[in-house]
Amino acid sequence: MTKSPGSAVETHAIGAALERMDGRAKVLGTAPYAFEQRVERAAYLHPVQSTIARGRIRAIDTSKADRIEGVIAVITHRTAPRLASDDNRELWVLQSDEVHFRGQFIGAVLAETLETARHAADLVHVEYDVAAHDVGFRAEREDLYAPKCVNAGYPTDTDQGDAETAFAAAEVKLDATYATPMEHNQPMEPHTTVALWESEKLTLYDSTQSVHSVRTTVAKLLGLRPEQVRVISPYVGGGFGSKGEPHAHNILAALAALRAPGRAVKLALTRQQMFTLAGHRTPTIQRFRLGATRDGHLTAIIHEVIEQTSRFQEFAEQTAVPTRLMYAAPNRRTRHRLAALDVPKPSWMRAPGETPGMFAGEVAMDELAVACGIDPIDLRARNEPERDPESGKPWGNRHLVACLREGARRFGWSDRDPRPGRRAEGSWLIGSGVASATYPRYVLMGSRATIRFGADGRYLVRIGAADLGTGTWTTLTQIAADALGCVPEAIHLEIGDTDLPHATVAGGSSGMSSWGWTIVAAARELRRRHGPRPSPGAEASAETPAEADDDTFAQHSFGAQFAEVRVNAETGEVRLARMLGVFSAGRIINPRLARSQFIGGMTMGLSMALHEESVMDERFGQVVNHDLAGYHIATNADVVGIDAVWLDEVDDRSTPMGSRGIGEIGIVGAAAALANAVYHATGKRIRALPITPDKLLI
Ligand code: MOS
Numbered sequence: 001m002t003k004s005p006g007s008a009v010e011t012h013a014i015g016a017a018l019e020r021m022d023g024r025a026k027v028l029g030t031a032p033y034a035f036e037q038r039v040e041r042a043a044y045l046h047p048v049q050s051t052i053a054r055g056r057i058r059a060i061d062t063s064k065a066d067r068i069e070g071v072i073a074v075i076t077h078r079t080a081p082r083l084a085s086d087d088n089r090e091l092w093v094l095q096s097d098e099v100h101f102r103g104q105f106i107g108a109v110l111a112e113t114l115e116t117a118r119h120a121a122d123l124v125h126v127e128y129d130v131a132a133h134d135v136g137f138r139a140e141r142e143d144l145y146a147p148k149c150v151n152a153g154y155p156t157d158t159d160q161g162d163a164e165t166a167f168a169a170a171e172v173k174l175d176a177t178y179a180t181p182m183e184h185n186q187p188m189e190p191h192t193t194v195a196l197w198e199s200e201k202l203t204l205y206d207s208t209q210s211v212h213s214v215r216t217t218v219a220k221l222l223g224l225r226p227e228q229v230r231v232i233s234p235y236v237g238g239g240f241g242s243k244g245e246p247h248a249h250n251i252l253a254a255l256a257a258l259r260a261p262g263r264a265v266k267l268a269l270t271r272q273q274m275f276t277l278a279g280h281r282t283p284t285i286q287r288f289r290l291g292a293t294r295d296g297h298l299t300a301i302i303h304e305v306i307e308q309t310s311r312f313q314e315f316a317e318q319t320a321v322p323t324r325l326m327y328a329a330p331n332r333r334t335r336h337r338l339a340a341l342d343v344p345k346p347s348w349m350r351a352p353g354e355t356p357g358m359f360a361g362e363v364a365m366d367e368l369a370v371a372c373g374i375d376p377i378d379l380r381a382r383n384e385p386e387r388d389p390e391s392g393k394p395w396g397n398r399h400l401v402a403c404l405r406e407g408a409r410r411f412g413w414s415d416r417d418p419r420p421g422r423r424a425e426g427s428w429l430i431g432s433g434v435a436s437a438t439y440p441r442y443v444l445m446g447s448r449a450t451i452r453f454g455a456d457g458r459y460l461v462r463i464g465a466a467d468l469g470t471g472t473w474t475t476l477t478q479i480a481a482d483a484l485g486c487v488p489e490a491i492h493l494e495i496g497d498t499d500l501p502h503a504t505v506a507g508g509s510s511g512m513s514s515w516g517w518t519i520v521a522a523a524r525e526l527r528r529r530h531g532p533r534p535s536p537g538a539e540a541s542a543e544t545p546a547e548a549d550d551d552t553f554a555q556h557s558f559g560a561q562f563a564e565v566r567v568n569a570e571t572g573e574v575r576l577a578r579m580l581g582v583f584s585a586g587r588i589i590n591p592r593l594a595r596s597q598f599i600g601g602m603t604m605g606l607s608m609a610l611h612e613e614s615v616m617d618e619r620f621g622q623v624v625n626h627d628l629a630g631y632h633i634a635t636n637a638d639v640v641g642i643d644a645v646w647l648d649e650v651d652d653r654s655t656p657m658g659s660r661g662i663g664e665i666g667i668v669g670a671a672a673a674l675a676n677a678v679y680h681a682t683g684k685r686i687r688a689l690p691i692t693p694d695k696l697l698i
Helices: 023-028 114-122 163-168 211-222 248-259 354-372 376-382 400-411 472-484 511-530 591-610 670-682 693-697
Strands: 042-049 055-061 071-076 105-111 125-130 158-160 172-180 192-198 201-206 229-232 264-268 284-292 298-310 331-341 423-425 428-440 448-453 459-462 491-494 539-543 556-568 574-584 642-646
Touching: 042 114, 042 248, 055 105, 071 114, 071 248, 105 114, 105 248, 163 284, 163 298, 163 331, 172 354, 192 248, 201 211, 201 248, 211 229, 211 248, 248 264, 284 354, 298 354, 354 376, 354 428, 354 591, 354 670, 376 400, 376 428, 400 428, 400 556, 400 574, 428 574, 428 670, 448 511, 459 472, 472 491, 472 511, 511 539, 556 591, 556 670, 574 591, 574 670, 591 642, 591 670
Parallel strands: 042 264, 201 229, 298 331, 459 491, 574 642
Antiparallel strands: 042 105, 055 125, 071 105, 158 331, 172 284, 192 201, 192 264, 284 298, 423 428, 428 556, 448 459, 448 539, 556 574
16 A cells, blocks of 8 residues: 555654754755845945943944945934834834943944945944943842842742741751852854845844744834734754844844845844843842751742843843742742843843752752751652642642652662762762752744645645754654654645744743644644545644643643762862753653753753853943853863753643643753752852852862
């Protein structure tokens, strides 16, 4: 019997370790990133940036730049087209003489070559009325304030019971303050936009986690109808959240395009510019107080967070939010307070909230385990809540303890001597640590998918989703094949273009869940209308079904991170020896890509633990180590012995695929596991990241 590729079969498409469908094109260099898209009549844009951190532009003289041969336009706040909306101050580009942070766009030069644009931009002469700036991020500030809510809409403060009184009365108390530094996302591909204004239509080739949010935002700002804006982004070289929303460069490129109709205006941020213009993770100062009985039952949890926002527009990281669900305790208090500073707007960076918050929380749990004389895994298991402590909802699928126990077995935890500083090889001290991980299961409403069965026996599946390097091309193909009962080869997927049906952002690890659910709904609709053997031309669409919004259960992924480190007693150098992550994330759509996501997240956590720190020079209000020579990220030589596994699980409550998102959970808790391992190796508790040699030598 022969079957056409599109005929219904049990395909096992979900769960297959397929190679990336875009892998070959990537290796051959034929998967175009935004800057590489073939365009006619290219022109190059180079920004002029403020050299003060706060004040006003008194005078701006572009005459020298204007005279350079090859310059097409010099744009400043005086000459830029007016924007239609000022609700997003980060995007209110070249509209006023105000300077809110050092490095802000205050002009741009469009020229025939990149070199000309850059040279002419240097010739723009600016005079300022300088105002005193303030970028001092400190806990003692008197102007800290409570935002109305924190990122993703969570409450700023929560209180259950009487945490202060319960803490004061606790048999065992831990009161410690933790700090995480400012960090920058640093995807390999910089933020890039190519903008073309032609026949009253704007086309943007962009590097983005959401073509549709770029379109909506840009159209609104420019006063265009959404249909007048097309955003194309088939391949993206990483984002980690920094491409989850449009930034000022999108608007700058669009404004320049309006000035030069018919020219393809190309703008790629330099690596240095990405330390100013693409968002950052806020630094945090976190006071944790844990009260417990002598046998390790938590009676009080108090987590108070201080973080920064820009003065001109608020972003409040949800750092204490994971503390609301991790462990059982009758009395609990969480707080977020912001310092509004003259800095660029902080933004999303892989697992905003969970990443810094779980560093503090999971080191605090390790410290409590030591104080109680209890194994840190047993301490966590002892405080396992039966329901979500905050909402009282039943758990959808909480397998934290199973992850910890499975990890302990695989990692050889039972052989561990709990006393710190007991193992050494020469001058290398050896220790191991554990931490929990968690990340919410998000499904965003509002995507749409269309499926059409073609004369070639293949299904054309269309949705404006994004693949920021995570594997969306492959996983959505697998999900569609599974839903349609065909082999993956019978799916022809189209993503990354606003000409496709609307898709929500690749953010909050929601992409695969939201788009996958929508594709499944469209496949079911096609089957309902046309049966299992549709005729060529049969077509159906669907939106994300309402049931995706059901929040009966508290649905989160969990994990356990284990790390073994070697610390040189003479130099303070910390090296990872091995690391294991065990995750509960529902059904795994593609083990090869999932492993890559988990290991990638853990690597970013290792990098956070040992290397990453954006250093603010308070005199000038800028990050001084603003390149990849000064801002250290883990390299191949640092990444040794990292392994990730997962529980065999199908979570039908989370999505019809049985899966949950996995883009972010890999980083959560990873830095805490390393910090706890460093303590175990050395007896030194480092509460401020990164764990650099100087902190271990004093
Ligand atoms: Mo992710 S930081 O929500 O793109």
